[in-house]
Structures are given as structure tokens and as C-alpha cells.
Amino acid sequence: MAVFDTPREAFGALRPACVRLTRAQTAENVWRLAARLAAVSGPALQELQEYVLFPLRFALRAPGPRRERLVQSAVRCIASVLAATAVRRPELLRELLSELCACLGPGPGPGPGAPAPPAEDVKLAVTEALHTLLHSASGDVVLSLYQPSTLPLLGFAVSLLLGLAEQERAKQLKVSALKCLQVLVLQCDCPEHQPLGDDEAQQCGDLFASFLPGISISLSRVVTGDIKQGHKPTVSAIRLFYLVVGLVMADAQLARVPKSKEKLPEKQSRISELMVHRGPDWSKSTAEKLSLLLHKMVEFSSVHPHWKVRLELVELVHHLLRNCSHSLGDSFTHLLKALVGLVNDESSEVQSRCNEVLRGIAEQRIIAQSRALADVLSENLHSLATALPRLMSSQDDTGKVSTLSLLLGYLKLLGPKINVVLNSASHLHRLSKALMQVLELDVTDVKIVEDRRWGCEGALQPGVQKGRCQKKYFRFFTEEKVFQLLQQVCRVLGYYGNLYLLVDHFMGLYSESATYRKQAAMVLNELIAGAAGVGVDVLQEREVSPNVDDLKGSVTSILDEYTDQANWYLITSIDTEEVSHEQRAVHHTGLPARAGGVCSTVLLPSPEPHATTRTMNSNIWQMCIQLEGVGCFAAVLGKEFRLLLLTALYPVLEKAGDKTLLVSETALGTLADMCEACGYGSVQLLINDNSDYLVNGISLGLRQLAQQPRASRVLDTMLRHSDASLLPLVEDVIQDVLSTLDQCYNSQASTFLRVLHSVMAALDEVPHLGKPEPNNCDTEGEAPLPSHAQLAKDVLERCIHLLSDRSLRVRLKVLDVLELCVMVLHPHGNHLLPMAHRAWPALVTRLIGDDPLAVLRAFKVLCTLAQKCGDFLRQRFSRDVLPKLTSSLLSQAPASARAGPVYNHTLAFKLQLAVLQGLGSLCEKLDMGESDLNKVADACLIYLSAKQPRKLQEAAQSVFLHLMAVDPDRTWLLLTETCCPHGYEPPHVSLRPVKLGGMGRQRHELTDNVLLLLERLRQRESAAQESPP
């Protein structure tokens, strides 16, 4: 909106105001001029620049006491002129600079006492004007300022501005002064400025070196000043600090500084005294001083509450590292520490910038190329490692996080140079000690020990979740972040470090003491993951990745150690059955868990007689960590792990069947990992494909008394997951089981029965190959049995012996197995019958004189048997068993009818119940004769009495329901003899009326149940009529 475009017009417009101002220097006149100036276009003003400036400058120099308003308005006006024009004369620049600076100093006031310093407003206006001035000068003109001859002027300006920055209270003024300074030292970050050429920079560096002490000290005071000053001055001060230091101490410049000081012309000798020669001595001593300042600044600003300050600190480190990594070498102890520490800053901006900077450092191989920096870093790492054990035990979680991030940062920055530190035994020792200490698990949770796996033993869900690490609880920290950092520390170690050295060291710790075992295993697992580059976050690629064979070598040796008997079979429960075996296990021999033993037996220390919850918990965790390790190794080796399945699969499968929930879950996860690594679609395929390895392990395990329960557990698990294709292999090992069983009926029977049960269950599901023998094949000779039937026969043989075992549990299990054997042998009658004959006496004892539970199961077996060899059994049953059962039912009935509710808990009651529950179906299956059925009905009828306990009534009802199925008419008759609700009118008078025993009788104790049964019978009959067969 310039009104006056030409100098002529502008002159006409401005002249009066200028003249006026020259005559009377008042603020009002300045404003008047300023108002006129607004209407003058830039080009026009440029012509009149000095003309207009003259009265204004004159106003500044006005004699007499300084008038603040005038000065302020004049300065503002000058600034506005300068903003619109360019300073083209170096002299003008110098003069304006010195005149403006003079305004900042105390006025030549005549007043008494110390001259009053100018007001804040004035100072602000002046600094802004200076800023404008320096921007208004074009490149060459500005450079003309930076000559040795102007050193005093520059020094004056610098010291004034520093004074403002340091001493003023007003935030705005501080910032403005710092900004101005930044321009003054040619480090302005606005885009108009061209970067300095090398020579110019060198020249400026020489000049500014004189100011460096003042600038750096003042700025460091600003930085470490009152936090209440806000973040902006601090940020600006930090920036200015590194810009100046980065310029003066730049490695590139110092390298070019000539050996001796340049001689300046004679007349400038005084100036020359002011000049600094940046020789080696100077730079060394300056670096020392700067190091102190930097240390103070870093300490202060790295914990500054405002993130922008911390961000600026990152920039400081970055800038100095790029420009002065050599000259400021010693300072990097603190600088890198700060940088590394800020990686985990709470502000994401700081974090990401920090990471960026670190990555940049790593990528440019600044550390690798500079011995000094590498030394600094390893020195830092050394001292941190030394303090680490103490810090880990004394710090809280937040402290741990920062300490560990620092550790991690050092390791990452050192990268491949880590080995320098690792090669020092004492430092490795301290590092590992600290890891061992902080990774100590909390083993007080009782629940871990209590959580047992119930239900189907050894059932592995087809799609088990992929192995995720179990959540662990640590003694010295709770924060998940701490664990993640520790994990990363280990992985980075594994990534860069000498794997052999590390594995060896931590294996040493593993075997050294039980206290460290879990932690060492955790570390080992992570090391391997790191070595393989799995889940490791690094700044630079390593030079050489370990080849698969090296990795496999390390994994194999760890695996051997993990699965060693002493480390794999730990007491994890007080389950009597298991513990006795496990303890015996440990006493007996020291075979490694993996298949096959060496004759060098290790004698193990006897286990603690009383395992405490704590030790068991600890053992459970050790197991889990080792299992997780195996999973991790598999993941790392991928298909290569297939070769290791030979040693690893069996022990893991063993643990999959563990009774402790946590252990079995973890083992399942490990199996899933193995599947994935080795390319099996499911656990079943994994087991199927490697059943030869498993069978080998099982077969060898069965030879050791102590191993037997575990071996059988694995076999059990395997059977549940294999199909018929494995039968030949399994048969082979079942023979081992049987021969082992033959040698130790007493101790291990229940263990083996579990296996036999699984075997038989598996065989039962096998589609029966070949033609089943005809039912009535008495004439047929001893045709060879198919192998699975032969197996069933062999098993049945053992069952006969075990039927009278002392333990009820065993007897129950035997009855189950027996039933399965019968089912498998079913098609081979001429083999089944002799066996049934042999089993009979023992079975009878179960039926008539055993625990109610056994009685019930025995009935079940009998029913199954009856389906096959009915005739054979019927006779024997009615001869050997039935009389005893019916008589006992009859004799017990009055007692139970009288009894109160407590009776339900007696053995007698349970026996009655079992017999009543079993009898009905047996009658039906055996297709018993009339007299036997009568006996049964008679014995059961009284149990239909309402006086009998409810459950017995129901059981008796079930007997009658079965009898109905066998012979409905007879049952009807029997029931109606007792009670008959309907009269039966003869359809014709010539027929005699029906007279039934139960007709017209009073309602009595049996009535309700009988009526119910008759109703059921009626329903049955009508249903049968509606749907004829």
C-alpha cells in the first residue's frame, strides 16, 4: 500500500518529518516519521536509507539524560527502516552496530550515582533492531564485520548480549538476546543465510575462539539457571552453545590451524594480542574446560522437565559428535551417556530423535572408526558393569529402567566392539553377576505348585497355542519394561558377542550353583535368540553372522545340559506316586534324559528329603525356562532342528504329560514351536514322523526302574497321537512294557496299566484288519492271531494277575483294561474264551466281595464279555455269582429300609447300589434263563419299596426296566401280582374274569414304583406296536 513509489515522491513526503526530528528529538517526532515511512515503498526507501537514518541515529546520540521513550521509538523506527532496506555499506553496518550496542549500555546520564540501566522495553527493542540489522546487511557486508580489526566491536556486542541473556529476568528478552547472538556468530538458522565457506568458517572460528570462554561459560550458566525461566531460553542457549563450540572446536578447522600464530600487520599488534591461536595446546585445555561445562549442562538438562530441552540436548550431542568427536573426546563420556539414556525418554519425540541419532552414529561407523570413542564407550560400559550389581539391588524399577537402558545403549553403540569388554573376565563376571541378581525369580507363589493338570492325561490339543513365554515374576522388579530391557541386553550380547565365550560362561554359571541356574538358563535362551538375530533391535548390522553349524553346536551343548538327568528331573510336586519314583530315579542312576546312556554314570546328590513349596516352585520355573529354551532353539534353527529331535523330542514330550499345569502347558508350547520350526503341521505329525526316536527313548527308559513312569507317560502321550500306521513300532515297544511289567508287578503296576489302557484303547480303534474268525469256529485250529490281537491277549494275561491287586486303583484300572482287551479280542472267540475262563475266578471275587466301585466296573466288564461269550458265562454266572448276589440283596434289604440318611454313606449301601445298578444290564446281556430272572426279580422287588433309600429304588427300577426288555410279559405279570391298578373285564361273558394278585389291594409301599414301571411298560408296548420291527 505504498503511496510513494519513487525516491522523489518519498523524499518529498519524508523530508518534513526528518527535518522536524532533527530539530527536536522527541518520541512524537519519531512516530511521525515512522508513520510517514509506512507509506514509502521499499525501493524508494532504499535510496533514502541513510538520509532517513540520520535523524534517527542523531536522536539516539542526543545529549543529555537518556529519554527512554525516545530511544525506544527511535530504535524501533531504525529497525523498521532496516527491515525494508538493505545495508550496503560496511561502515554503516559497523556504525549502526556500535550505536545500537551503545544503547544497551548504561547511558551517559548526568544523574547522581550509578547510571540507570535502560529499561527492558528498550533492551528488547535494541536486540530486535540488532537482529534486523544483521539480517539487513547483505553477505559481503556482513563478512566485512568479521575481521580482526572489528574484534573489539564484536566482543563488545557479544558481551552485552550475553549479559542480557544471563542476567535479564524477562524471558522474551533473554530469548531475543540469544537469537541475536546466534545471528552475530553467523549461525542463524533462517533460510536466507548461505552456509559459510570453509575459509570463511575458518576465519570466523579464529575470531570466535576469543569469545569462546565467555560465551560458553555464560551460556552454561543460562542452561543450568533457574528452571523457572522456562524452556525457551534454555533451548536457545543449548543450541547456541553447540553451534559456537561446534564451529570453534570443529575437528576439520583445528586440523587446518597452522602450527604457529600468523603475524598480523604491525598496526594491528594490539588486536593481534586479542586473537587466539587454536593450536593443540589451546584446543586441549579448552576441551578440558568445555568438558566440565558440558558435564554440568548434561547433568542438568538430561533431567529437565521440559522435553524440548532434552530434545535439544540430543541435538547437542549429535552436533558435537559430528563435528568435534576428536577435539572433545573426553566429553563424550557424559555426552554418550546422556544420549543413550535418552533413548527411553518419556517423550516419544525425544525417543525417536535419539534413536535416529544413534542409528546415524552407528551407520556412519563413528564409533568403529574412532578409537577414542570406542574407548570412551567401553570405559563407560566398564564402570557401569562395575556398578551394575549394586544398582540392580538398590534401585527401584524406574531406576532400573534407566540403568538398563543405559547398559543396552552402550552395548548397541559398541556393536561388534562388545567383545573387547567381554574378553575382560572381570567385566564379564560383573555383567553376568548383575544379570543373575536382577533376574532372580520370585518363587513364593504356592499356586504354581498347586495348579495341577487334570482330565485326560497327555492329551495335546491339535492346535496348541504357539509357545509363548510364561509370565514370570521376579523378586527385584515388577515392571515388564525392566524384563524387556534385560531380554534385549542378552539378545544384543548374543547378536554381537562371541557366542562360544558367552555360552561357555553362562553354562558355567548354570552348573555352578542352583541359585543361578534359572537366570543363567534365561540368559542362555536369549543369547541364542540374539545370536540368530531373532527379536533383537540393533543399530548396526554385525559384520559376520554366525553360521548354522556354530549355532547348532552351541544349541546342542546347551540342550545336552538342559536335558541332563540332574537338570531335567526335578521334584515339582509332592504327588506321592510321582515323588517316590522321582526320588528313586535320582538314587538309582544318572542317565541323561535323552535316549541312550553312556556308561559314565554320574552319582547325583540325593534330593532334599522334604521338598519345600519354594524349591518346588523354583524347580517348576527352571523346567519352564528350559522348555522355553528348547522351543526358542527350535525356532532359531528351523528345519535344522530336525536332527536334534533325536535328543529333544522325548524329554519335551515327557514334560507335556507332567502333572504340574505350568510345566505341561509350557511343554505344549515348546512342542508347537518344534512343529513350526521343523515344518510339521501338527503335534500329531511331529510325533508320528519321529515315533522311532520316541520308541527308542521309551524302550530305553523302560529299562530303568526310575524312568519307567516317565517312559510310560511318553508312550501314553504318543499312543494318543498316533494312528494305526505306527502299530508295528508300538507293538515292538509294548513287548518291552509287558516284560518290564512282568518284573515288577508290585511297584509299577498302576503306571503300566495306564499305558496298557492307552494301547488297548488305540488297538480297539484300529479297523480290524483281515477277516474276523467265524463265531463258532471250534473246529478251527490255532490260526495265528493278528499281531494286535496277540498283543491284546498278552495284555489280558497280565490283567488276570493284576485283578487281585491290593490297590483299589489298580484293580479298577485293570478292569478297564480288561474290558478293552475283551473288545479287541472279540473277533477271535477261540482265543477269548480260554482267557475268559482263566479270568473268571478273579472276576467273580470282584463281583461279590469287592469295593462297590470295583463291583460296578466288574459288572461292566461282565456285560462286555457277555456280548461275546454269553452261553459260556451264563452258566457260570448263575452258578457262581447270582446266588450270592441275590441272597446278599435280600438280607440287606431290611437294614436299608430301616436306615436313616447316614446310611447312604455306608459301604453296604454302595454295594447294594452297585449290584442293583449292574444286575439289570447283565441279565439282559447274558440272556438269562427263567429261573435266574425270577431270582433277580424276587431279590429286587423289595427294593421298589418306598421305604428304601431313593437311589436304591431307582436302581431297582432300572433292573426291572432291563427285565422288561428281556421278557415283558413275565415282568408285567410279576408286577401286577404286586399291584394292579386296572380291572380287566373279559371281552366275553363266557370267559372267566381275570384275577390278578395285585388287584384291589390297598396302596402299600411298593405301589408307587410298580405303577410307574407298569406305565413305562405300557408305553414301551404301545411304541413297539406303532413301529413294528
Added chain:
Amino acid sequence: MALPPPDPQFVLRGTSAAVHTLHFSCGGQEPDVPILFSGSENGFIHVWNLKTHRVDTALDGHGRKSVYCVETMGDKTRLLSQGRDQRICLWDLAEGRTAVTDSVFTENVGFCRCSLLTVAQGRWLMAMAAKALEEVQVLELPSKTSVCTLKPEAGAKLGMPMCLKLWQLSSGSQPLLLAGYEDGSVVLWNLSMGKPLSQLACHQEPVMSLDFDSEKTKGISGSSEKVLSIWSLNEQQNLQVYKTHNLVNAGISDITIRPDKKIVATAGWDHRIRIFGWKKLKPLAVLDYHTATVHCVSFSNHKNPRERLLAAGSKDHRISIWSIYTQT
């Protein structure tokens, strides 16, 4: 306290027939995989990879007739096998081939294992029971030219040869043959003259197996009796009984001296493998694993003594692998 007898390090299953002969080939350098050859009653030769413990290949070359002798010729790529089909086959197994390159028709109906001796690079002598019941024939391989036929003197009544062992005192010296006969005697034959040098009645029953230590010039033989016989060869090349060792159970089907001549293993009809110190025949261990007659025992030729293995094949279809006394 004596250590309990060890367990097998591993058991190889899957021949699905009785195992009659075993032969290791483990001398190769990494990445060469150690191999065990097994010959079984169903006529298959299984090539076991001792790293994976699985069958790499199954060779079928004897018409499903029992294979009772397997030997490598040099490295593991050339194989010799002998079966009840009266044939001795030479195999080329290089580069995954499984081809019979040549065969010898023995016309012998017995089950005397042939014996192989390397006489020069790529040249072997092989002794085998010949068509005539009492005779032994020695051939040169691979040319199959007959070197000599060893006929006992008329009226010697040695019966059939049962086991053979070709040997030489040192490389390049005169090859000799030790043969065990049906009548229980062991005869030392001079091949160039075709004459027996010495004869010793070691057993009452047929000699089932023998092995000979050419360094100590001492041999051991077993028969169906309860006795092991140890005999030596003196400077005059006369066989003489050195010692006999009584066994608990009768019947030895195979005897092998470990290549380092420190221990001897026997395969027993009593299902057991017995280990003796070779020097004094001190019983060291009874390895009890098999559930049927053990047919053969063999030691591996691993370069590293600590890795050396013992394998035993049995009628129960299994091959047990043991790592024993590797430190001694």
C-alpha cells in the same frame, strides 16, 4: 563299586526281520555321515544314517534271501554282500546309486561268511566256502580270478568250513587264511602253497566264529558250546591253545576283536553281548538288551576313539548301538 551295565546308546528298529550282519563305515571326515550297514533275513541291506538313526536306503539284491555278510571295499561307496541265494554281490553306492555291479555265484549252501582282505589299492582277496562242501576258494577282486582252492587232505574229516579270516602279518606280506570247521578245529592255510600249515582242535562242536589279532598273533573262537577258545600262533606257525574260557550259557554266534585290540565282544545265543578284555580275557560287561539270539557284533571305525561304537544285531529284529569303554 562297579558301574551298572550300561544301556544301549540307541536302538535301531525297522529291519522287520532278524539281523544277521553289521558293518560300520564311519571313517570319513565331516560332512560325511557315519553309516552302518545291516543285512537281514528278509534279504535287505539297510543303510543306516548314524546321525539321524534312520534308514537312508534299503538295498534289495539277494532275492529276499537272508543276507549274512556285508563288507565295505575301501570307502562306503563300494559294498560286498553275501546272501543265502548263493551269491556274493558287489555294489556301487556312489552318488546315490544302488546298483549291483558284479556278483559271484558261490554255489555253496552253507552260511559261512566270506572274508575280505585288501592287498593293494583297489585289489582285494576274498575267501569263501566253495561248492564242494569242505573246500574254501580264494578269489581276487574285482577281477574274480581264482587264486587258489584250499582242499583238506583226504580223510581229514574237517567238515564244512564255518568261518573264515584272511589276514597278513604286515602289509605286503604273505596272506594267510584261518578257517574254522564243522568238527571244531581251526586250520591255518598257506594260500600260495594251498596247504594247511597248522591245525588245532579247539572245540567239540562246529566253530561258529573266530577273530584273529595279527599283532599278538592270537585268535579267539566260539562255538555252540559253553566255551571260548583262545589260541596263539607261534613262530613256527603252529597253532596252540592258549586258554579257554567257560561261559554260563552255550552258543556264540559272532566274535569280534575291537580294532584297537583292547576288547573283544561276543554275540550270544543267550541274547546277551559279552565284553572281555582281550589281553587276559577278563570279563568286563554283559550287555543285556536283546530278547532273542544275538547274531552279530561289530565295532565302528570312527577316527576319534571316543566316538567308537559297538553294534549288535539280533533275531529280535533290533540293532543295539552301544558306546562302551571308549576311554580305555
